[in-house]
Amino acid sequence: MLLAAFFATAIEVIEMVAIVVGVGVARSWRASLVGASAGLVVLAVLVAALGTAVRNVPLTPVRLIVGALLLVFGLQWLRKGVLRVAHDGWGVGHTAPDFDSADSGERGFDWTGFVLSFKGVSLEGLEVAVIVVAFGAAAAAVGSAVVGAAAAVIVLGAIGGLTYRLIARIPRRALQLFVGAMLTTFGTFWAGEGLGVAWPGGQLALLALGAVYVVAALGLLTVVRHWRSDAEQRTARPRSAAAPSPSRMHR
Amino acid sequence: MSRVLRGVRAFVMFWIDFIIGDDWTVAATVAIALLGTWGLTHAGVVAWWLLPLAVLAVTAVSLRRAVGREVREDSQSQPSLR
Numbered sequence: 001m002l003l004a005a006f007f008a009t010a011i012e013v014i015e016m017v018a019i020v021v022g023v024g025v026a027r028s029w030r031a032s033l034v035g036a037s038a039g040l041v042v043l044a045v046l047v048a049a050l051g052t053a054v055r056n057v058p059l060t061p062v063r064l065i066v067g068a069l070l071l072v073f074g075l076q077w078l079r080k081g082v083l084r085v086a087h088d089g090w091g092v093g094h095t096a097p098d099f100d101s102a103d104s105g106e107r108g109f110d111w112t113g114f115v116l117s118f119k120g121v122s123l124e125g126l127e128v129a130v131i132v133v134a135f136g137a138a139a140a141a142v143g144s145a146v147v148g149a150a151a152a153v154i155v156l157g158a159i160g161g162l163t164y165r166l167i168a169r170i171p172r173r174a175l176q177l178f179v180g181a182m183l184t185t186f187g188t189f190w191a192g193e194g195l196g197v198a199w200p201g202g203q204l205a206l207l208a209l210g211a212v213y214v215v216a217a218l219g220l221l222t223v224v225r226h227w228r229s230d231a232e233q234r235t236a237r238p239r240s241a242a243a244p245s246p247s248r249m250h251r
Numbered sequence: 252m253s254r255v256l257r258g259v260r261a262f263v264m265f266w267i268d269f270i271i272g273d274d275w276t277v278a279a280t281v282a283i284a285l286l287g288t289w290g291l292t293h294a295g296v297v298a299w300w301l302l303p304l305a306v307l308a309v310t311a312v313s314l315r316r317a318v319g320r321e322v323r324e325d326s327q328s329q330p331s332l333r
Contacts, residue, residue: 064285069270072281075306076272079313083321111265188302191285196292197299209303216307224314231322 005148008131011203012124013152015186017160019120022179023113025167026077031113038114039121047129052142055133057126064194066123071187073116074180081177082217086224090174116183123190128153181217185210274316280309 016036024032047054132149136142170178189206192199199205271278284305291298 068281068285071302071306072270072272072278075277075281075310076274079274079277079310079317082310082314083317087321112269115269184306188306192288192299192302195285195289197288197302198297199299205299212303213306216310220311220314223311224318227315227318228322231319232325235322235326 002144002148002151005132005135005145006152008135009128009149009152010156012127012131013156015206016121016124016128017156018182019124019186020117021160021164021167022175022182023116023120025164025170026172026175026179027113027116028110031110032117035114035117036121039118039125042118042122043125043129046126052133054126054129057130059127059130060194060196062123062126062194063190066119067187067190067192067194069119069187070116070183071191073112074183074185074187077176077180078184078213078217079180081173081175081180082220082224084173085177086221086228088173091171120186177217178214181210181213184213274313277309277313280305 020032020036023035046057050057128149132145133142135148136145167175185206188209189199201208284302287305288298288301291301
């Protein structure tokens with residue numbers, strides 16, 4: 001039961017940790033951790049109030065709302081990431097502050113980072129709670145299921161905590177592109193689940209969606225550079241035509 | 252304006268910015284794709300492909316528009332030839 005609960009909750013915990021670490025590195029650690037803590041507090045209150053009745057909480061509308069919000073916000077980041085990397089390359093934003101610091105919440109508390117982590121942790125935490133109660137009730141061993149789930153949170157949370165330094169080395173614009181792709185992936189998957197979509201391969205569809213979005217974003221980098229040079233040539237032509245030619249100036 | 256009204260306004264503006272951002276057509280397309288997915292799924296049609304397809308299409312279209320806007324702004328900000 002202990003191992004079953006560990007592995008059953010591991011995927012939900014990985015999703016939770018990925019969002020908290022991604023938002024923390026790309027935007028603000030303070031906002032991300034406060035959002036995650038607030039999500040855990042809300043979850044603890046919900047579980048304490050409902051007990052085993054937490055199984056009856058309707059997850060479908062929660063998945064749809066959280067997924068749709070993550071999707072539209074993730075897309076904003078993905079587009080900005082593609083535009084900026086296409087414009088300035090991958091390296092900008094590594095040490096020097098980015099020109100668009102408003103995105104990273106440097107003007108005070110970053111409420112956007114807070115909301116992203118809060119939603120990720122409360123939705124995934126709720127799913128963990130439902131799994132624990134379902135597994136525990138089925139085998140009449142809620143205690144073991146709780147220990148298994150807690151172990152998954154501690155182990156995977158520690159891995160997330162250890163890897164954040166590696167992630168922090170990625171330049172901010174590249175990070176914006178990849179975190180945007182990750183949020184878009186989770187958003188698409190959860191919103192689809194909320195609408196009753198049966199994803200091929202179940203949770204493995206997350207990996208496929210993520211790969212498709214990342215490959216598409218990398219392809220769009222080339223396309224956007226091409227569009228930009230085309231548009232620059234188009235705007236340069238009328239300007240040079242309007243400018244007086246040197247021969248006419250000598251007359 | 253009272254502090255409460257300012258707070259409510261800031262709250263509403265935060266969510267508008269969070270959902271709509273700088274291109275309202277992206278949020279609108281996602282909303283239409285969600286409705287389409289819901290409709291197809293409830294009609295018994297396999298519809299998992301619709302949302303990712305809409306996401307990819309709207310991203311490309313929105314980027315195309317953004318590039319045109321950026322280039323226009325860049326050319327206007329350059330000093331004119333005299």
